[in-house]
Amino acid sequence: MMTERIPVRAGLLSLASVLLAALVSACTSTTIDEFRQGETGIDASESIVILGRRQGSNYDTREEFVECVGDHMGNGRDGLRVIPEQEFVDALFPWFEPRTAPMRSSDLEQLMAQPMVTDKINAYGIRYIIWLDGQTETVSQMGSLSCTVGPYGGGCFGFGSWEDDSSFEARVWDVSSYEAVGTISADANGQSYLPAVVVPIPLLARVEANACNSLATQLKQFVVGG
Amino acid sequence: MAVQAAVKRWVARHPGRRAGLVRLLVVAGLLTGCGANTVTVEGSYPTPNIPSIPLTLGVYYGEDLTGFRYIEYNDRGNEEYIVESGPSHVTLFNTLLPSMFEEVVMLNSPTEDAGVDAVFIPSIDEFQLALPQKTRLDVYEVWVRYNMRFAEPGGETIADWVMTAYGKVEQESLRTADSSIGGATVAALRDLGSNFALGFTSVPGVNDWLQSNP
Numbered sequence: 001m002m003t004e005r006i007p008v009r010a011g012l013l014s015l016a017s018v019l020l021a022a023l024v025s026a027c028t029s030t031t032i033d034e035f036r037q038g039e040t041g042i043d044a045s046e047s048i049v050i051l052g053r054r055q056g057s058n059y060d061t062r063e064e065f066v067e068c069v070g071d072h073m074g075n076g077r078d079g080l081r082v083i084p085e086q087e088f089v090d091a092l093f094p095w096f097e098p099r100t101a102p103m104r105s106s107d108l109e110q111l112m113a114q115p116m117v118t119d120k121i122n123a124y125g126i127r128y129i130i131w132l133d134g135q136t137e138t139v140s141q142m143g144s145l146s147c148t149v150g151p152y153g154g155g156c157f158g159f160g161s162w163e164d165d166s167s168f169e170a171r172v173w174d175v176s177s178y179e180a181v182g183t184i185s186a187d188a189n190g191q192s193y194l195p196a197v198v199v200p201i202p203l204l205a206r207v208e209a210n211a212c213n214s215l216a217t218q219l220k221q222f223v224v225g226g
Numbered sequence: 227m228a229v230q231a232a233v234k235r236w237v238a239r240h241p242g243r244r245a246g247l248v249r250l251l252v253v254a255g256l257l258t259g260c261g262a263n264t265v266t267v268e269g270s271y272p273t274p275n276i277p278s279i280p281l282t283l284g285v286y287y288g289e290d291l292t293g294f295r296y297i298e299y300n301d302r303g304n305e306e307y308i309v310e311s312g313p314s315h316v317t318l319f320n321t322l323l324p325s326m327f328e329e330v331v332m333l334n335s336p337t338e339d340a341g342v343d344a345v346f347i348p349s350i351d352e353f354q355l356a357l358p359q360k361t362r363l364d365v366y367e368v369w370v371r372y373n374m375r376f377a378e379p380g381g382e383t384i385a386d387w388v389m390t391a392y393g394k395v396e397q398e399s400l401r402t403a404d405s406s407i408g409g410a411t412v413a414a415l416r417d418l419g420s421n422f423a424l425g426f427t428s429v430p431g432v433n434d435w436l437q438s439n440p
Contacts, residue, residue, distance in 0.1 A: 093420065094272075094274050094275075094419060095424075099417060100420050100421070114276075
Protein backbone atom coordinates (compact mmCIF):
# COMPACT_ATOMS: atom_id res chain seq x y z
CA MET A 1 0.00 0.00 0.00
CA MET A 2 2.76 2.39 0.96
CA THR A 3 4.59 1.92 -2.32
CA GLU A 4 1.46 3.08 -4.19
CA ARG A 5 0.74 6.08 -1.97
CA ILE A 6 4.18 7.67 -2.05
CA PRO A 7 4.29 8.32 -5.82
CA VAL A 8 0.76 9.77 -5.76
CA ARG A 9 1.64 12.13 -2.88
CA ALA A 10 4.93 13.10 -4.51
CA GLY A 11 3.14 13.73 -7.79
CA LEU A 12 0.57 15.95 -6.12
CA LEU A 13 3.31 17.90 -4.36
CA SER A 14 5.20 18.36 -7.62
CA LEU A 15 2.03 19.49 -9.38
CA ALA A 16 1.27 21.91 -6.55
CA SER A 17 4.84 23.26 -6.70
CA VAL A 18 4.64 23.76 -10.48
CA LEU A 19 1.26 25.47 -10.18
CA LEU A 20 2.53 27.64 -7.36
CA ALA A 21 5.67 28.61 -9.28
CA ALA A 22 3.59 29.34 -12.38
CA LEU A 23 1.15 31.40 -10.34
CA VAL A 24 3.93 33.39 -8.67
CA SER A 25 5.89 33.99 -11.86
CA ALA A 26 2.73 34.87 -13.80
CA CYS A 27 1.96 37.57 -11.24
CA THR A 28 4.66 40.01 -12.36
CA SER A 29 5.16 41.71 -15.70
CA THR A 30 7.98 44.08 -16.58
CA THR A 31 8.34 46.51 -19.49
CA ILE A 32 11.66 48.06 -20.41
CA ASP A 33 11.99 51.05 -22.76
CA GLU A 34 15.30 52.35 -24.05
CA PHE A 35 15.99 55.71 -25.64
CA ARG A 36 19.53 56.14 -26.96
CA GLN A 37 20.93 59.62 -27.60
CA GLY A 38 24.61 58.81 -28.11
CA GLU A 39 27.28 56.15 -28.53
CA THR A 40 28.45 54.33 -25.42
CA GLY A 41 31.34 52.09 -24.40
CA ILE A 42 33.49 51.55 -21.34
CA ASP A 43 37.09 50.46 -20.71
CA ALA A 44 38.15 48.03 -18.03
CA SER A 45 39.88 50.91 -16.21
CA GLU A 46 36.70 53.00 -16.11
CA SER A 47 33.85 52.83 -13.62
CA ILE A 48 30.26 53.94 -13.20
CA VAL A 49 28.28 55.40 -10.31
CA ILE A 50 24.55 54.97 -9.78
CA LEU A 51 22.81 57.73 -7.83
CA GLY A 52 19.21 58.02 -6.63
CA ARG A 53 17.21 61.20 -7.16
CA ARG A 54 15.95 62.49 -3.80
CA GLN A 55 14.85 66.06 -4.30
CA GLY A 56 11.13 65.30 -4.69
CA SER A 57 8.84 66.12 -1.81
CA ASN A 58 6.57 63.09 -2.15
CA TYR A 59 9.07 60.26 -2.58
CA ASP A 60 12.76 59.36 -2.55
CA THR A 61 14.42 56.78 -4.77
CA ARG A 62 15.22 54.08 -2.23
CA GLU A 63 18.88 53.42 -1.43
CA GLU A 64 18.16 49.68 -1.51
CA PHE A 65 16.96 49.87 -5.13
CA VAL A 66 20.05 51.84 -6.16
CA GLU A 67 22.23 49.25 -4.40
CA CYS A 68 20.34 46.39 -6.07
CA VAL A 69 20.91 47.82 -9.57
CA GLY A 70 24.57 48.47 -8.74
CA ASP A 71 25.08 44.93 -7.44
CA HIS A 72 23.55 43.40 -10.58
CA MET A 73 25.64 45.58 -12.88
CA GLY A 74 28.79 44.73 -10.96
CA ASN A 75 28.19 40.97 -10.80
CA GLY A 76 29.36 38.31 -13.20
CA ARG A 77 32.39 37.89 -15.41
CA ASP A 78 31.34 40.91 -17.48
CA GLY A 79 30.55 42.95 -14.34
CA LEU A 80 31.30 46.66 -14.41
CA ARG A 81 33.21 48.54 -11.73
CA VAL A 82 30.46 50.28 -9.74
CA ILE A 83 31.34 52.91 -7.12
CA PRO A 84 28.99 52.67 -4.09
CA GLU A 85 26.55 55.57 -3.94
CA GLN A 86 27.25 56.75 -0.37
CA GLU A 87 31.02 56.57 -0.85
CA PHE A 88 30.77 58.74 -3.98
CA VAL A 89 28.36 61.28 -2.44
CA ASP A 90 30.58 61.61 0.67
CA ALA A 91 33.75 61.95 -1.40
CA LEU A 92 32.16 64.65 -3.59
CA PHE A 93 30.45 66.52 -0.72
CA PRO A 94 28.69 68.99 -1.06
CA TRP A 95 28.07 68.69 -4.82
CA PHE A 96 25.74 65.66 -4.99
CA GLU A 97 23.42 66.31 -2.04
CA PRO A 98 19.61 66.33 -2.65
CA ARG A 99 19.46 70.14 -2.95
CA THR A 100 22.78 70.69 -4.75
CA ALA A 101 23.04 67.78 -7.21
CA PRO A 102 23.15 68.68 -10.92
CA MET A 103 19.72 68.29 -12.50
CA ARG A 104 20.67 68.45 -16.19
CA SER A 105 23.62 67.00 -18.05
CA SER A 106 24.55 70.56 -19.05
CA ASP A 107 25.14 71.29 -15.33
CA LEU A 108 27.82 68.62 -15.38
CA GLU A 109 30.19 70.74 -17.48
CA GLN A 110 29.84 73.59 -14.97
CA LEU A 111 30.45 71.17 -12.09
CA MET A 112 33.51 69.67 -13.76
CA ALA A 113 34.99 73.16 -13.94
CA GLN A 114 35.66 72.78 -10.19
CA PRO A 115 39.18 71.33 -9.99
CA MET A 116 38.49 69.43 -6.73
CA VAL A 117 35.45 67.75 -8.30
CA THR A 118 37.34 66.83 -11.49
CA ASP A 119 40.21 65.37 -9.43
CA LYS A 120 37.89 63.16 -7.39
CA ILE A 121 35.89 61.97 -10.42
CA ASN A 122 39.11 61.21 -12.32
CA ALA A 123 40.54 59.40 -9.30
CA TYR A 124 37.49 57.10 -9.30
CA GLY A 125 37.78 56.69 -13.09
CA ILE A 126 34.10 57.46 -13.53
CA ARG A 127 32.89 57.37 -17.12
CA TYR A 128 29.13 57.31 -16.58
CA ILE A 129 26.85 58.77 -13.93
CA ILE A 130 23.50 56.98 -13.89
CA TRP A 131 20.60 58.76 -12.18
CA LEU A 132 17.80 56.54 -10.94
CA ASP A 133 14.42 58.06 -10.25
CA GLY A 134 11.29 56.21 -9.23
CA GLN A 135 9.41 54.25 -6.63
CA THR A 136 7.22 51.24 -5.93
CA GLU A 137 3.65 51.84 -4.85
CA THR A 138 0.80 49.61 -3.75
CA VAL A 139 -1.95 50.70 -6.12
CA SER A 140 -4.87 48.52 -5.04
CA GLN A 141 -5.78 46.26 -2.17
CA MET A 142 -8.75 43.93 -1.72
CA GLY A 143 -10.02 41.08 0.44
CA SER A 144 -10.06 40.55 4.16
CA LEU A 145 -8.24 38.34 6.59
CA SER A 146 -9.04 37.65 10.20
CA CYS A 147 -6.98 35.85 12.79
CA THR A 148 -8.07 34.56 16.19
CA VAL A 149 -6.22 33.13 19.14
CA GLY A 150 -7.98 30.97 21.74
CA PRO A 151 -7.01 28.74 24.66
CA TYR A 152 -6.66 25.72 22.31
CA GLY A 153 -4.69 27.50 19.59
CA GLY A 154 -5.24 30.03 16.87
CA GLY A 155 -5.54 30.50 13.17
CA CYS A 156 -6.38 32.81 10.31
CA PHE A 157 -9.06 32.66 7.65
CA GLY A 158 -9.65 34.82 4.62
CA PHE A 159 -8.02 36.09 1.47
CA GLY A 160 -6.08 39.27 0.76
CA SER A 161 -4.69 40.59 -2.48
CA TRP A 162 -2.81 43.71 -3.53
CA GLU A 163 -1.12 45.09 -6.62
CA ASP A 164 2.33 46.68 -6.58
CA ASP A 165 3.53 49.00 -9.33
CA SER A 166 7.20 49.90 -9.80
CA SER A 167 8.18 52.70 -12.12
CA PHE A 168 11.84 53.66 -12.48
CA GLU A 169 13.80 55.72 -14.96
CA ALA A 170 17.58 55.67 -15.44
CA ARG A 171 19.31 58.60 -17.16
CA VAL A 172 22.86 57.97 -18.28
CA TRP A 173 25.33 60.88 -18.38
CA ASP A 174 28.68 60.53 -20.10
CA VAL A 175 31.28 62.28 -17.94
CA SER A 176 33.77 62.47 -20.83
CA SER A 177 31.42 64.48 -23.07
CA TYR A 178 29.14 66.05 -20.41
CA GLU A 179 26.14 64.77 -22.37
CA ALA A 180 23.12 62.61 -21.66
CA VAL A 181 23.56 59.48 -23.76
CA GLY A 182 20.29 57.76 -23.03
CA THR A 183 17.33 56.95 -20.85
CA ILE A 184 16.03 53.54 -19.84
CA SER A 185 12.74 53.10 -18.07
CA ALA A 186 11.44 50.05 -16.25
CA ASP A 187 7.81 49.51 -15.35
CA ALA A 188 6.82 46.43 -13.43
CA ASN A 189 3.59 45.44 -11.80
CA GLY A 190 2.32 42.38 -10.09
CA GLN A 191 -0.41 40.97 -7.95
CA SER A 192 0.38 39.43 -4.56
CA TYR A 193 -2.00 37.06 -2.76
CA LEU A 194 -2.38 36.05 0.84
CA PRO A 195 -4.81 33.11 1.21
CA ALA A 196 -5.25 31.83 4.74
CA VAL A 197 -6.86 28.63 5.97
CA VAL A 198 -5.50 28.36 9.52
CA VAL A 199 -2.02 29.35 8.29
CA PRO A 200 -1.54 32.36 5.94
CA ILE A 201 0.42 31.46 2.79
CA PRO A 202 1.92 34.58 1.18
CA LEU A 203 2.33 34.43 -2.61
CA LEU A 204 4.33 37.58 -3.14
CA ALA A 205 5.02 39.18 -6.51
CA ARG A 206 8.65 40.35 -6.51
CA VAL A 207 7.81 43.52 -8.41
CA GLU A 208 10.69 45.78 -7.35
CA ALA A 209 13.22 42.95 -7.56
CA ASN A 210 12.09 42.20 -11.13
CA ALA A 211 12.29 45.89 -12.05
CA CYS A 212 15.81 45.97 -10.57
CA ASN A 213 17.00 42.86 -12.46
CA SER A 214 15.54 43.94 -15.79
CA LEU A 215 16.77 47.53 -15.51
CA ALA A 216 20.28 46.45 -14.45
CA THR A 217 20.58 43.97 -17.33
CA GLN A 218 19.46 46.58 -19.87
CA LEU A 219 21.70 49.28 -18.36
CA LYS A 220 24.74 47.01 -18.49
CA GLN A 221 24.15 46.27 -22.19
CA PHE A 222 23.54 49.97 -22.84
CA VAL A 223 26.74 51.15 -21.12
CA VAL A 224 28.94 48.46 -22.69
CA GLY A 225 27.50 49.42 -26.10
CA GLY A 226 28.46 47.65 -29.29
CA MET B 227 12.57 70.43 47.34
CA ALA B 228 8.79 69.94 47.39
CA VAL B 229 9.25 66.22 46.76
CA GLN B 230 11.84 66.01 49.56
CA ALA B 231 9.44 67.74 51.98
CA ALA B 232 6.58 65.44 50.98
CA VAL B 233 8.77 62.36 51.55
CA LYS B 234 9.77 63.67 55.02
CA ARG B 235 6.08 64.24 55.90
CA TRP B 236 5.16 60.73 54.72
CA VAL B 237 7.96 59.13 56.79
CA ALA B 238 6.88 61.14 59.85
CA ARG B 239 3.23 60.05 59.50
CA HIS B 240 4.04 56.38 58.70
CA PRO B 241 6.91 55.33 60.97
CA GLY B 242 8.17 51.78 60.25
CA ARG B 243 6.90 51.76 56.66
CA ARG B 244 10.15 52.73 54.94
CA ALA B 245 10.02 49.55 52.81
CA GLY B 246 6.70 50.72 51.37
CA LEU B 247 8.24 54.09 50.57
CA VAL B 248 11.15 52.44 48.78
CA ARG B 249 8.69 50.38 46.67
CA LEU B 250 6.73 53.56 45.90
CA LEU B 251 9.87 55.38 44.81
CA VAL B 252 10.95 52.43 42.61
CA VAL B 253 7.54 52.42 40.87
CA ALA B 254 7.74 56.21 40.46
CA GLY B 255 11.22 55.82 39.00
CA LEU B 256 9.98 53.20 36.54
CA LEU B 257 7.08 55.42 35.49
CA THR B 258 9.49 58.31 34.97
CA GLY B 259 11.54 55.97 32.77
CA CYS B 260 8.48 55.57 30.53
CA GLY B 261 8.42 59.35 29.92
CA ALA B 262 10.24 61.30 27.23
CA ASN B 263 12.84 59.59 25.08
CA THR B 264 16.10 61.49 24.78
CA VAL B 265 17.60 61.34 21.29
CA THR B 266 21.24 62.38 21.20
CA VAL B 267 22.06 63.21 17.60
CA GLU B 268 25.35 61.66 16.55
CA GLY B 269 26.61 62.14 13.04
CA SER B 270 29.80 62.51 11.10
CA TYR B 271 29.98 64.87 8.17
CA PRO B 272 32.22 64.81 5.10
CA THR B 273 34.82 67.47 4.41
CA PRO B 274 33.64 69.84 1.65
CA ASN B 275 35.46 69.90 -1.69
CA ILE B 276 35.63 73.64 -2.18
CA PRO B 277 38.52 76.09 -2.43
CA SER B 278 39.31 77.75 0.90
CA ILE B 279 38.84 81.48 1.43
CA PRO B 280 42.12 83.21 2.41
CA LEU B 281 40.85 84.50 5.75
CA THR B 282 41.51 83.86 9.41
CA LEU B 283 38.04 83.29 10.78
CA GLY B 284 37.06 83.51 14.41
CA VAL B 285 34.16 81.25 15.39
CA TYR B 286 31.97 81.65 18.43
CA TYR B 287 29.46 78.97 19.43
CA GLY B 288 26.96 80.33 21.92
CA GLU B 289 25.46 78.13 24.63
CA ASP B 290 22.15 78.29 22.78
CA LEU B 291 23.86 76.33 19.98
CA THR B 292 26.20 74.00 21.90
CA GLY B 293 23.48 73.00 24.35
CA PHE B 294 20.57 73.09 21.91
CA ARG B 295 17.78 70.66 22.72
CA TYR B 296 14.32 70.46 21.23
CA ILE B 297 11.36 69.02 23.14
CA GLU B 298 8.48 67.44 21.22
CA TYR B 299 5.24 67.22 23.19
CA ASN B 300 2.49 64.65 22.68
CA ASP B 301 -1.23 65.44 22.31
CA ARG B 302 -1.67 65.52 26.10
CA GLY B 303 1.08 68.10 26.49
CA ASN B 304 3.61 65.67 27.98
CA GLU B 305 7.22 65.55 26.82
CA GLU B 306 7.56 62.83 24.17
CA TYR B 307 11.01 63.27 22.64
CA ILE B 308 13.98 65.39 23.65
CA VAL B 309 16.31 65.91 20.69
CA GLU B 310 19.80 66.97 21.73
CA SER B 311 21.53 68.24 18.61
CA GLY B 312 23.91 70.91 19.98
CA PRO B 313 27.12 68.82 19.95
CA SER B 314 26.31 67.51 16.46
CA HIS B 315 25.99 71.10 15.17
CA VAL B 316 29.42 71.85 16.64
CA THR B 317 30.82 68.72 14.92
CA LEU B 318 29.33 69.89 11.60
CA PHE B 319 30.77 73.42 11.78
CA ASN B 320 34.13 72.11 13.04
CA THR B 321 34.29 69.92 9.92
CA LEU B 322 33.09 72.56 7.45
CA LEU B 323 34.88 75.71 8.52
CA PRO B 324 38.53 74.52 8.49
CA SER B 325 37.99 73.43 4.86
CA MET B 326 36.28 76.68 3.90
CA PHE B 327 38.79 79.08 5.45
CA GLU B 328 42.57 79.26 5.55
CA GLU B 329 42.61 79.39 9.35
CA VAL B 330 39.91 79.02 11.98
CA VAL B 331 40.22 80.23 15.58
CA MET B 332 37.71 79.27 18.30
CA LEU B 333 36.67 82.27 20.39
CA ASN B 334 35.44 82.41 23.98
CA SER B 335 33.35 85.48 23.23
CA PRO B 336 32.16 87.06 19.95
CA THR B 337 34.36 90.12 20.52
CA GLU B 338 37.50 88.37 21.84
CA ASP B 339 40.66 89.94 20.44
CA ALA B 340 42.35 87.03 18.67
CA GLY B 341 43.76 88.73 15.58
CA VAL B 342 41.12 87.32 13.26
CA ASP B 343 39.78 88.92 10.04
CA ALA B 344 36.13 88.26 10.80
CA VAL B 345 33.91 86.39 13.24
CA PHE B 346 31.21 83.82 12.45
CA ILE B 347 28.39 83.19 14.94
CA PRO B 348 25.81 80.53 14.04
CA SER B 349 22.63 80.09 16.06
CA ILE B 350 19.41 78.08 15.85
CA ASP B 351 16.16 80.05 15.55
CA GLU B 352 13.67 77.22 15.27
CA PHE B 353 13.57 73.43 15.19
CA GLN B 354 10.57 71.41 14.02
CA LEU B 355 9.98 67.68 14.11
CA ALA B 356 7.24 65.86 12.17
CA LEU B 357 6.42 62.34 13.34
CA PRO B 358 4.55 59.73 11.24
CA GLN B 359 1.93 59.20 13.97
CA LYS B 360 1.01 62.88 13.73
CA THR B 361 1.41 63.58 10.00
CA ARG B 362 0.10 60.18 8.75
CA LEU B 363 3.06 60.13 6.36
CA ASP B 364 5.67 57.36 6.28
CA VAL B 365 8.54 59.71 7.09
CA TYR B 366 10.24 61.38 10.03
CA GLU B 367 11.02 64.97 9.04
CA VAL B 368 13.15 67.69 10.61
CA TRP B 369 13.20 71.38 9.70
CA VAL B 370 15.68 73.79 11.24
CA ARG B 371 15.93 77.55 10.78
CA TYR B 372 19.27 79.15 11.55
CA ASN B 373 20.49 82.66 12.00
CA MET B 374 24.02 83.14 10.68
CA ARG B 375 26.00 86.20 11.69
CA PHE B 376 29.25 87.31 10.09
CA ALA B 377 30.84 90.21 11.97
CA GLU B 378 33.89 92.42 12.25
CA PRO B 379 36.26 91.39 15.12
CA GLY B 380 34.99 94.44 17.05
CA GLY B 381 31.41 93.16 16.88
CA GLU B 382 29.95 95.24 14.02
CA THR B 383 27.73 93.06 11.84
CA ILE B 384 28.89 92.46 8.25
CA ALA B 385 26.04 90.15 7.30
CA ASP B 386 23.15 88.55 9.11
CA TRP B 387 21.12 85.97 7.22
CA VAL B 388 18.65 83.12 7.68
CA MET B 389 19.25 79.58 6.46
CA THR B 390 16.88 76.64 6.52
CA ALA B 391 17.67 72.94 6.53
CA TYR B 392 15.50 69.91 5.92
CA GLY B 393 16.06 66.22 6.48
CA LYS B 394 13.86 63.17 6.33
CA VAL B 395 14.08 59.44 6.97
CA GLU B 396 11.53 56.88 5.83
CA GLN B 397 9.69 54.95 8.51
CA GLU B 398 10.95 51.37 8.59
CA SER B 399 9.57 48.49 10.59
CA LEU B 400 12.95 47.45 12.02
CA ARG B 401 14.15 50.98 12.85
CA THR B 402 13.32 52.65 16.15
CA ALA B 403 11.71 56.09 16.28
CA ASP B 404 14.78 57.40 18.17
CA SER B 405 17.10 56.24 15.42
CA SER B 406 14.83 57.71 12.71
CA ILE B 407 14.64 61.09 14.47
CA GLY B 408 18.44 61.07 14.81
CA GLY B 409 18.80 60.12 11.13
CA ALA B 410 16.43 62.88 9.97
CA THR B 411 18.33 65.44 12.08
CA VAL B 412 21.69 64.32 10.66
CA ALA B 413 20.18 64.61 7.13
CA ALA B 414 19.04 68.16 7.95
CA LEU B 415 22.49 69.09 9.26
CA ARG B 416 24.07 67.67 6.12
CA ASP B 417 21.63 69.75 4.06
CA LEU B 418 22.68 72.83 6.03
CA GLY B 419 26.35 71.97 5.53
CA SER B 420 26.06 71.60 1.76
CA ASN B 421 24.11 74.82 1.31
CA PHE B 422 26.30 76.77 3.70
CA ALA B 423 29.52 75.60 2.03
CA LEU B 424 28.30 76.39 -1.48
CA GLY B 425 26.32 79.53 -0.69
CA PHE B 426 28.49 81.38 1.84
CA THR B 427 30.34 83.62 -0.63
CA SER B 428 27.06 84.45 -2.41
CA VAL B 429 25.40 85.98 0.67
CA PRO B 430 25.11 89.67 -0.37
CA GLY B 431 26.74 91.23 2.70
CA VAL B 432 29.51 88.61 2.81
CA ASN B 433 30.16 88.95 -0.92
CA ASP B 434 30.45 92.76 -0.68
CA TRP B 435 32.81 92.48 2.29
CA LEU B 436 34.99 89.88 0.54
CA GLN B 437 35.20 92.12 -2.56
CA SER B 438 36.29 95.08 -0.47
CA ASN B 439 38.72 93.03 1.68
CA PRO B 440 40.61 90.93 -0.88
